[in-house]
Amino acid sequence: MAEPVIVYKGGAIARYGFGDPHPFGLDRHDVFHEELAAEGPGDSICYGSPRDATVDELHLFHTADYIDFVSKKSAEGGGYLDGGDTPAMPGIFEAAASVVGTTLAAVDAVMSGEARRAFTPIAGLHHAGRGHAAGFCVFNDCGVAAEYLRARHGLKRIAYVDIDAHHGDGVFYGFEDDPDLIFADTHEDGRYLYPGTGAASETGKGAARGTKLNIPLEPGAGDAEFATAWQKIEDYLDAARPEFIILQCGADSLEGDPITHLRFTEEAHASAARSLCEIADRHAGGRIIGTGGGGYNRRNLSRAWTRVVQAFADAS
Numbered sequence: 001m002a003e004p005v006i007v008y009k010g011g012a013i014a015r016y017g018f019g020d021p022h023p024f025g026l027d028r029h030d031v032f033h034e035e036l037a038a039e040g041p042g043d044s045i046c047y048g049s050p051r052d053a054t055v056d057e058l059h060l061f062h063t064a065d066y067i068d069f070v071s072k073k074s075a076e077g078g079g080y081l082d083g084g085d086t087p088a089m090p091g092i093f094e095a096a097a098s099v100v101g102t103t104l105a106a107v108d109a110v111m112s113g114e115a116r117r118a119f120t121p122i123a124g125l126h127h128a129g130r131g132h133a134a135g136f137c138v139f140n141d142c143g144v145a146a147e148y149l150r151a152r153h154g155l156k157r158i159a160y161v162d163i164d165a166h167h168g169d170g171v172f173y174g175f176e177d178d179p180d181l182i183f184a185d186t187h188e189d190g191r192y193l194y195p196g197t198g199a200a201s202e203t204g205k206g207a208a209r210g211t212k213l214n215i216p217l218e219p220g221a222g223d224a225e226f227a228t229a230w231q232k233i234e235d236y237l238d239a240a241r242p243e244f245i246i247l248q249c250g251a252d253s254l255e256g257d258p259i260t261h262l263r264f265t266e267e268a269h270a271s272a273a274r275s276l277c278e279i280a281d282r283h284a285g286g287r288i289i290g291t292g293g294g295g296y297n298r299r300n301l302s303r304a305w306t307r308v309v310q311a312f313a314d315a316s
């Protein structure tokens with residue numbers, strides 16, 4: 001019998017991060033896994049091992065010039081990959097390739113039927129563009145996964161759903177003119193928070209105009225405002241009928257995050273995961289993966305992600 005939920009664990013993804021005092025520290029993986037082991041669904045999950053993405057896989061989303069740039073900066077070490085948010089740590093290329101490869105492993109596990117759902121904590125690096133690093137994100141594992149689902153698994157309509165406090169600009173602009181990338185993102189209003197994008201008026205361009213959903217929330221918005229936004233996301237996804245769902249469940253939208261101003265509780269993340277499993281069951285053969293995304297208060301990220309995994313297990 002197939003295991004219902006695979007959760008990825010291992011040093012290859014734990015090493016993705018930046019040393020003190022950077023908020024995306026190297027302890028986030030272990031903090032989550034300690035909470036999951038103590039409070040998670042126990043025997044109804046199993047653990048998967050990270051794998052590295054190949055350069056060909058990175059190239060499904062990223063430009064060759066950018067991949068070469070990261071490789072060179074990573075070998076040199078020092079400085080930044082962007083204007084000052086994302087340090088060029090020695091070995092960051094390999095760590096970022098492991099994050100992408102592990103998200104692709106999650107995709108493969110769900111597509112093959114090995115798992116009903118899958119979750120990888122150090123992932124959901126949604127700010128990286130096709131040709132640039134941004135906001136602590138080197139390679140965009142969700143963007144690569146969407147292209148991989150098309151190129152390697154023959155799917156067409158992939159849904160990307162993002163409840164991180166920050167707008168998923170790397171995914172949005174990476175597919176802005178692509179009507180088959182179903183995009184729903186609720187986030188703190190860009191007038192108050194990095195990266196400054198994601199206005200409700202941004203619905204796609206060209207052939208995709210009017211097909212994407214951005215829902216900015218005022219600073220201080222909590223579970224009630226999230227529930228109102230979620231109803232719109234649910235209706236949008238039901239109309240769009242995705243074949244696969246990628247959830248980016250950044251925990252920096254919870255109250256107490258040090259760099260954002262939303263005030264969700266972890267119940268927002270649990271309810272989103274429950275709802276998405278139902279939507280996946282209605283339209284996508286149950287196929288969904290979760291990626292951890294942001295979250296810089298360790299208690300919040302460990303609890304929110306554990307609730308997502310619990311919801312995946314309960315819905316399997």
Ligand SMILES: [Zn+2]
Nearest residue numbers: 164166252294
């Ligand atoms: Zn974030």
